[in-house]
Amino acid sequence: MKKIIIYLFLIPVFLLSQNNNQIDTSFTVNSAYQNAVIDFPFIKIVKPILPDKVNAFRNITYADYANRQLKLDIFSPADETKLKPGIILIHGGGWHSGNKSLQFPMAMQLASHGFVSAAVEYRFAQEAIFPAAIIDVKNSIKWLKKNAEKFNVDTNKIAVLGCSAGGQIASLVGFSVNEKEFEDFNNYSGYSSKVNAIVNIDGLMDFLGKGSEEFDEVPDDKILDQLING
Numbered sequence: 001m002k003k004i005i006i007y008l009f010l011i012p013v014f015l016l017s018q019n020n021n022q023i024d025t026s027f028t029v030n031s032a033y034q035n036a037v038i039d040f041p042f043i044k045i046v047k048p049i050l051p052d053k054v055n056a057f058r059n060i061t062y063a064d065y066a067n068r069q070l071k072l073d074i075f076s077p078a079d080e081t082k083l084k085p086g087i088i089l090i091h092g093g094g095w096h097s098g099n100k101s102l103q104f105p106m107a108m109q110l111a112s113h114g115f116v117s118a119a120v121e122y123r124f125a126q127e128a129i130f131p132a133a134i135i136d137v138k139n140s141i142k143w144l145k146k147n148a149e150k151f152n153v154d155t156n157k158i159a160v161l162g163c164s165a166g167g168q169i170a171s172l173v174g175f176s177v178n179e180k181e182f183e184d185f186n187n188y189s190g191y192s193s194k195v196n197a198i199v200n201i202d203g204l205m206d207f208l209g210k211g212s213e214e215f216d217e218v219p220d221d222k223i224l225d226q227l228i229n230g
Contacts, residue, residue: 023097023124023127024093024096024097024124024126025097025098025099026097027092027093027094027097027098029045029102030045033045046105047105048101048104048105048108049105049108050075050108051108051109051111051112052112053077053078053079053112054075054076054077054078054108054111054112055074055075055076055077055078055111056073056074056075056108057073057074057075057076057151058073059071059073060072060073060074062120062139062140062143063136063139063140063143063187065123068123068127070120070121070122070123070136070139070140071100071120071121072100072118072119072120072121072140072143073100073101073104073107073118073119074116074117074118074151075104075107075108075110075111075116075117075118075119076111076116076117076151076152077111077112077114077115077116080152082152083152083153083154083157084114084115084116084152084153084154085114085115085116085153085154085157085158085159086115086116086117086118086144086148086151086153086154086155086157086158086159087107087110087115087116087117087118087158087159087160087161087199088117088118088120088137088140088141088144088158088159088160088161088170088195089103089106089107089110089117089118089119089120089161089162089166090103090120090122090137090160090161090162090163090166090167090169090170091103091119091162091163091166092162092163092164092165092166092167092202092203093124093164093165093166094164094165095124095125095133095165096124096125096126097124098165098166099121100119100120100121101119102119102163103119103163103166104119106161107119116144116151116152116153118140118144120136120137120140121136122136122137122140122169123136131172131176131181131182133169134169134172134173134176134182135182135183135184137160137169137170137173138173138182138183138184138193139184139187139188139193141158141160141173141193141194141195142187142188142191142192142193143188144158145158145188145191145192146188146191156196157196158195158196158197159195159196159197159198159199160173160174160195160197160198160199161198161199161201162199162200162201162203163201163202163203164201164202164203164204165203165204166201166203167199167200167201167202167203167204168200168203168204168205169203170198170199170200170203171198171200171203171205173193173195173198174195174197174198175198177192177193177194178194
């Protein structure tokens, strides 16, 4: 039997927004593990251990709203002799939960293989209606381009990667270039949100199609209503 490795990532138990409203953190590495270990008893939790020759830059603010600062963590190769491709990583959590630290192990490993990776936060459905999360991630792309020289990023080689809900967000980010409804024209003027590649890992694209039914991934109607209508 071929061994399967499932990556589960550690996140904090609680996260507070600046207006003191508690952000939903019900989607955690432990909850995911408990659900998956029933069918895959051999799985183990992957811990975020920073590899040798990888630098970490923590909790950098890339967007500042009235009641919420959005932050990202950069992991980059210690070798600064040449430009590196950049990749934005977006966590899952059903559009209403999760944390950027879910992506730390993957981001660290990508950095160890020559990528400048950024694990980013975004606003959830209960904080701001669609397409707020799309706009947030696009601002993180613009931020990375603005700071490309500092982190040795090749702005012609930037990808966006997301898991689950983050995969859906990544796809919409990549497919909505220059669509004014999906852009923030007040921040990072002069920088494009265009990416050169999209990686969608298990992100639902058809909410009502057979694919969602087969994988038991039909989104909760309440969450979708909150996401779209507020």
